[in-house]
Amino acid sequence: MIRVGSALLVLLFSAVSWAKETVNVAIIETLSVDIVTESREAFTEELQRLLPDKHFQFALYNAQASEQTAVDILSSMASRPAPDIIVSVATLATRAIHNSDVFVNTPKLFMVVSAPVEEGIVSALGKVSERNITGEAHVLDAKVKLDMLDGILKASNISKPLTIALIHSTYPSSTNAVNQLMALENEYENINLVAVSTPFIEGQNGLEKMSSNITASLNEYEGTLDGYWLSSGPLVELDGLVNKIFNETQLLPLFAENIESVKEGALLGVVSEPQSIGKSAAKKAALILKRNSAHGIPVTKMNTYTVAVNVSTAVKLKLPIPSNYLKLSKNHIYQ
Amino acid sequence: MRIKSKLLLMYIPILLIGMALTGYWAYLTAYETVREREYKLLTQTLTLSVLAVIEERRELLIESGLENEPVFTKAYQNEVFEELKSLHEATGRHFAITAKASEDIIFSTLSEHSVPNTAGALRGTVSGHLVAYGESYSNAQRILFACAEFDPWKWKITVIQPADALQASLSKIAWMTVIVILLAVISVTLIMGRVTQVLMLSPIERIKSAASRIATEHKAVEIALDQDDELGELARDVELMSAKIEQYVDQAQQANRAKTDFLAVMSHEIRTPLNGIQGLASLLLDTSLTDKQHKYATDLRASSSILANVINDVLDLSKIESGMSEVDVSEFDLDTMLADLITLLGTNASANSTSLSYQSKNLSSVLVTSDITKLRQIVINLVSNAIKFSHKGSVTVSAKLKRPATDSPSQNNLIISVKDTGIGIEPERLNHIFDKFTQSDSSITRKYGGTGLGLSIAKELAQLLGGDIKVVSTVGQGSCFTVTTSVQARNLPASTQGEDEHAEFAARKVPEGLRVLLAEDNAINAVVAQALLEQLKCNVEHVDNGLKAASRVEEGGIDVVFMDVHMPVMDGIEATRRIRRLNGINAEVPIIGLTAEAFKERHKLFKEAGMQSIVTKPVTLESLKESLQLLN
Numbered sequence: 001m002i003r004v005g006s007a008l009l010v011l012l013f014s015a016v017s018w019a020k021e022t023v024n025v026a027i028i029e030t031l032s033v034d035i036v037t038e039s040r041e042a043f044t045e046e047l048q049r050l051l052p053d054k055h056f057q058f059a060l061y062n063a064q065a066s067e068q069t070a071v072d073i074l075s076s077m078a079s080r081p082a083p084d085i086i087v088s089v090a091t092l093a094t095r096a097i098h099n100s101d102v103f104v105n106t107p108k109l110f111m112v113v114s115a116p117v118e119e120g121i122v123s124a125l126g127k128v129s130e131r132n133i134t135g136e137a138h139v140l141d142a143k144v145k146l147d148m149l150d151g152i153l154k155a156s157n158i159s160k161p162l163t164i165a166l167i168h169s170t171y172p173s174s175t176n177a178v179n180q181l182m183a184l185e186n187e188y189e190n191i192n193l194v195a196v197s198t199p200f201i202e203g204q205n206g207l208e209k210m211s212s213n214i215t216a217s218l219n220e221y222e223g224t225l226d227g228y229w230l231s232s233g234p235l236v237e238l239d240g241l242v243n244k245i246f247n248e249t250q251l252l253p254l255f256a257e258n259i260e261s262v263k264e265g266a267l268l269g270v271v272s273e274p275q276s277i278g279k280s281a282a283k284k285a286a287l288i289l290k291r292n293s294a295h296g297i298p299v300t301k302m303n304t305y306t307v308a309v310n311v312s313t314a315v316k317l318k319l320p321i322p323s324n325y326l327k328l329s330k331n332h333i334y335q
Numbered sequence: 336m337r338i339k340s341k342l343l344l345m346y347i348p349i350l351l352i353g354m355a356l357t358g359y360w361a362y363l364t365a366y367e368t369v370r371e372r373e374y375k376l377l378t379q380t381l382t383l384s385v386l387a388v389i390e391e392r393r394e395l396l397i398e399s400g401l402e403n404e405p406v407f408t409k410a411y412q413n414e415v416f417e418e419l420k421s422l423h424e425a426t427g428r429h430f431a432i433t434a435k436a437s438e439d440i441i442f443s444t445l446s447e448h449s450v451p452n453t454a455g456a457l458r459g460t461v462s463g464h465l466v467a468y469g470e471s472y473s474n475a476q477r478i479l480f481a482c483a484e485f486d487p488w489k490w491k492i493t494v495i496q497p498a499d500a501l502q503a504s505l506s507k508i509a510w511m512t513v514i515v516i517l518l519a520v521i522s523v524t525l526i527m528g529r530v531t532q533v534l535m536l537s538p539i540e541r542i543k544s545a546a547s548r549i550a551t552e553h554k555a556v557e558i559a560l561d562q563d564d565e566l567g568e569l570a571r572d573v574e575l576m577s578a579k580i581e582q583y584v585d586q587a588q589q590a591n592r593a594k595t596d597f598l599a600v601m602s603h604e605i606r607t608p609l610n611g612i613q614g615l616a617s618l619l620l621d622t623s624l625t626d627k628q629h630k631y632a633t634d635l636r637a638s639s640s641i642l643a644n645v646i647n648d649v650l651d652l653s654k655i656e657s658g659m660s661e662v663d664v665s666e667f668d669l670d671t672m673l674a675d676l677i678t679l680l681g682t683n684a685s686a687n688s689t690s691l692s693y694q695s696k697n698l699s700s701v702l703v704t705s706d707i708t709k710l711r712q713i714v715i716n717l718v719s720n721a722i723k724f725s726h727k728g729s730v731t732v733s734a735k736l737k738r739p740a741t742d743s744p745s746q747n748n749l750i751i752s753v754k755d756t757g758i759g760i761e762p763e764r765l766n767h768i769f770d771k772f773t774q775s776d777s778s779i780t781r782k783y784g785g786t787g788l789g790l791s792i793a794k795e796l797a798q799l800l801g802g803d804i805k806v807v808s809t810v811g812q813g814s815c816f817t818v819t820t821s822v823q824a825r826n827l828p829a830s831t832q833g834e835d836e837h838a839e840f841a842a843r844k845v846p847e848g849l850r851v852l853l854a855e856d857n858a859i860n861a862v863v864a865q866a867l868l869e870q871l872k873c874n875v876e877h878v879d880n881g882l883k884a885a886s887r888v889e890e891g892g893i894d895v896v897f898m899d900v901h902m903p904v905m906d907g908i909e910a911t912r913r914i915r916r917l918n919g920i921n922a923e924v925p926i927i928g929l930t931a932e933a934f935k936e937r938h939k940l941f942k943e944a945g946m947q948s949i950v951t952k953p954v955t956l957e958s959l960k961e962s963l964q965l966l967n
Contacts, residue, residue: 155410311399311407320410326395333399 030090033237042278070096110135142180174233308332606931610953614863724757854884881910
């Protein structure tokens, strides 16, 4: 009797699944770092929540931090039926699907890309792409970030400008972000930026190597740096980077673009949380699926950011965080 | 002052007082409200802005575990100071923070750092905070303040606001109140004035106008006031009253006419025999008499003369009282008239051993326009009275114009004083000497004679001439009667036609041998008149009725007719009309009326019938002569 009931239940679920329209979603991740993975998970979850009448089949690909790998993935996908939508996560995968001539008619969506304009996807934020692709930039304007750091420094009445190392890799989004920051440096009398870079090294082992390179570079500035800035990109996703740098250079990060870095000791962080990135991208994906096209949907910037502060760092550096920052941080005040 | 003005004079102060009291109350209420509002704003600023800012930061520090971090505490306190500076710039209010214990100033937006004395401040709880607030002085400036303490940081926070804004607001309220009160008073006054005009004054005006018409015309009036209120009732009552008055006036006029008729008849009936008595006495005195007979005849004539005076007084008074006495103005030489009159009255004065003198001021060569007959009678009455009571004394008559006469006729006041050295009048009787039939003492009548009407008539006549008579008197020393009348006066031209005419008239003589027809039914009067005319060298024919007179004139050969009015068969008026209807020259024979009727309007009637002039009985030689002179 129980067996008969179970069989009927399986049949019922199968019938329901069969009744739903199946949507094939191909997701190409650049690499497996937290922000990428968590954003993708939030995306799939939100998309199913938004379109409960669809049956989603997600095909997940990892480009191993390599643009060429991403191109290869696309080529292999071309031999199979085209998915309903191709989603790229992070810059290299996005660059690959944007530049690829396969799946021209398949709508494409990108997320976790800091500089879509610099990548040539659109001429400016708010514009639409001609290549059936859309998405959202997930990082804050460089000026806003600098303003926020400057706000802390002004409130602290520091006697001289702080020299801050902009550590980054040659990963495209990192380079773009640093370039934007450096371009604005002269507008802030309390901030003196020094770009400290390491070549981007593909693959999971590349992160460790890059961190060693950075630490070594920072040591070259012995005694001249007051702190450093963890720009966006793969490097910032490396676990234990802050502690490692502190242990070897006694330097603390003044600004970081992920929450984990703030937790580890960055004075201030303004980031797009993966949950927000994934949910926001899912809304655009739902819209694309309704239209069967990404044409006409402008590339925009995210409007939800999270402010995080580390008060222990503030006390150590004698840089009191203004009360309005504390209020904005709300649940992201770390010690 | 008119009722409308009175009402407005009453309304406006009442309204002003009422509105001012209301306005003052409103001002006080507004003052309290504005002050309370300012206090409320201050305390709310203190609690909802300042304390909230401070508490928010402290809570953040606690939530972040930083409350014991001096760097953060100091930074957040600085944030508070910056917030207060911004608040000061935005609101204009000042903020001061002092140490709770030492009162040392930690922060202040005031240029001169001082904290107001908050002793005597009001206290209350606002948004859960204990606050003190009130008025005080800071840097010699009146201010409003509110303060509270923040214990965690041991701060005392004070919000300060200059009272200028409050004062300006109150001044504005005061001005607005005054303006509103004035506008309200003006509006209400206008409205009340209009309402009063419509509801009360217009009806009153109509009733008043009707009353004036009633007073002047004695006729029934129609006010037609269609109001169902007291004024409507009054209007209807006045209409009824006017109808009654018209009725009563008609009755009174009828009675007056009856009285006048009676007086005319009585005048005629009394004067006619009196005329005979006087005339016969005069004629008798012209005959040869023994001394005793002459004395009797003289007394007879004097008695008849007194009787004539009494009758004249009674008739004069009756005429005055019945309103039949008319003012007959003419221009004359007052000075000469008075001088002649004094000369005439001098005989009486001499008889009473009284000296009578006359003096005038600014009357020489002045012509006065007034009623000469009435003026003469006033003077005669006063002087006769003075002579009567001034035995062996003196009477002085003086006359003057109040202002010197001008070359052209101008309004002036004539003042005539009659001063005697007689017995005088007791003060308590002075007020009654002008009453009719009153002398200062009843014994006086017995002692001095007279009707007691002289002064009364004189006063009435003076009032008729637009003046009055006043008297001052001291018992045993004499009295002074002062007559004032309104006259017109002008200077006499160097040579006037009037003088010439007067002289010419005086020089006229009655032609001898005039053929006079005397129509008189009363035999005695006929004898007297005939005798007097014969003394004027006239040839007199006598007939005893008008019909005979008319027939005789028609026959011709008559130069003048003296025509009695009241005659049997045909009265003198009808006879005159008949003569005037004759053909030829006989129709133009001069006719002089003889009548005992003293009323002027009757004389006018006689003249309208065709008589040239009228001689009033009792006839005298002078009156007959003057009437004949007038014909020349």
